[in-house]
Amino acid sequence: MFGLSRLRAVEIGVALLLTLAALLIGFRVLAEERGIRVSDAWARPTAGQSTTSAAYMTIANQGEGNDMLTAARTPKAKAIELHQTTMTAEGVMQMRQIKDGLPIEAGKTIELKPGGIHFMLLGLDGGLNSGEALPLTLEFAKAGAVEVAVPVSADAPAEQDGAGHAHH
Numbered sequence: 001m002f003g004l005s006r007l008r009a010v011e012i013g014v015a016l017l018l019t020l021a022a023l024l025i026g027f028r029v030l031a032e033e034r035g036i037r038v039s040d041a042w043a044r045p046t047a048g049q050s051t052t053s054a055a056y057m058t059i060a061n062q063g064e065g066n067d068m069l070t071a072a073r074t075p076k077a078k079a080i081e082l083h084q085t086t087m088t089a090e091g092v093m094q095m096r097q098i099k100d101g102l103p104i105e106a107g108k109t110i111e112l113k114p115g116g117i118h119f120m121l122l123g124l125d126g127g128l129n130s131g132e133a134l135p136l137t138l139e140f141a142k143a144g145a146v147e148v149a150v151p152v153s154a155d156a157p158a159e160q161d162g163a164g165h166a167h168h
Contacts, residue, residue, distance in 0.1 A: 035061055035062045035063020035064070035065075035067070035106075035143060036059065036060070036061060036062070036063065036067065036104075036138075036140055036143040036146055037059070037060040037062055038057050038058070038059050038060075038138065038146060038148050039057065039058045039060070040056075040057055040058045040156075040157055041055065041056070041057035041058075041136070041148050041149075041150040041151065042055070042056055042057070042150060042151050042152070042153050042156055042157050043055040043056070043121065043128055043134050043150045043151070043152050043153075044128070044152070044153075044154065045127070045128050045129055045130045045152050045153070045154055046124060046127035046128045046129075049127075050124075050127065051122070051123055051124045051125075051127065052120065052121065052122055052123075052124065053120075053121045053124060053127075053128050054114070054118045054119060054120055054121065055080075055112070055118065055119040055121060055134065055136065055150055056112045056113050056114065056118050056119075056156070057112050057148070057150070058109060058110070058111050058112070059104060059109065059110045059111075059112070059138075060104075060108075060109040060110075061104040061105060061106055061107065061108055061109075062107070063106055063142070063143065064106055065106050065142060066103060066104070066105050066106050066142075067103075067104050067106075067140045067141055067142045067143055068101045068102065068103050068104070068140065068141040068142075069082070069101055069102040069103075069104060069110075069138060069139070069140055070101045070139050070140065070141055071101075071138075071139040072119055072136060072137065072138050072139065073136075073137050073139075074121070074134055074135055074136050074137070075125075075135065076121070076124055076125055076126070076128070076134060076135070077121045077122060077123055077124050077125070078122055078123025078124075078125075079122040079123055080119050080120065080121055080122065080136075081097050081119070081120045081122065082097065082098040082101075082102060082117065082118075082119060082120075083095050083096065083097055083098065083117070083118055083119070083120050084096055084098055084116070084117050085115050085116060085117075085118070093115075098117070101141070102117065113156075114156075119136075121134075128152045129152060130152055130153055130154055131151075131152065131153075132151075132152040133149040133150060133151055133152070134149070134150040134151075134152055135147070135148075135149060135150075136148045136149075136150050
């Protein structure tokens with residue numbers, strides 16, 4: 001492999017992993033300064049040739065003022081829409097797009113979860129596989145951009161030790 005010894009290749013791999021960890025910690029510190037905390041993020045893997053998936057997370061506004069989640073983006077999808085799932089009186093589930101953003105009051109927490117508010121990932125390039133991390137940027141009216149590494153898993157994560165967390 002380009003004349004590198006196996007030991008040198010391992011050293012380079014470890015250095016890359018440590019750099020990635022430092023960047024994620026940096027995003028977390030920057031986010032905390034702006035009051036937005038994202039935790040327990042996860043996205044469903046795609047099935048077969050599907051180009052659609054969903055992402056979930058908990059967003060806490062630990063700042064002093066109200067904020068608004070206005071958009072989300074990832075280089076892996078053509079579009080991301082915020083959706084709300086509701087149940088009709090007849091017991092039929094309906095999913096509607098939330099177009100005007102998601103307000104998050106100061107001191108409050110919003111949970112994006114299956115059967116409730118969630119992100120729809122549309123036009124995924126190459127699908128999502130369990131074990132991957134989806135790079136996601138959340139845009140807030142006041143806090144600005146929050147970078148989140150979203151683990152891809154068929155199941156919601158158990159209590160995580162910093163994985164899928166970001167702060168802004």
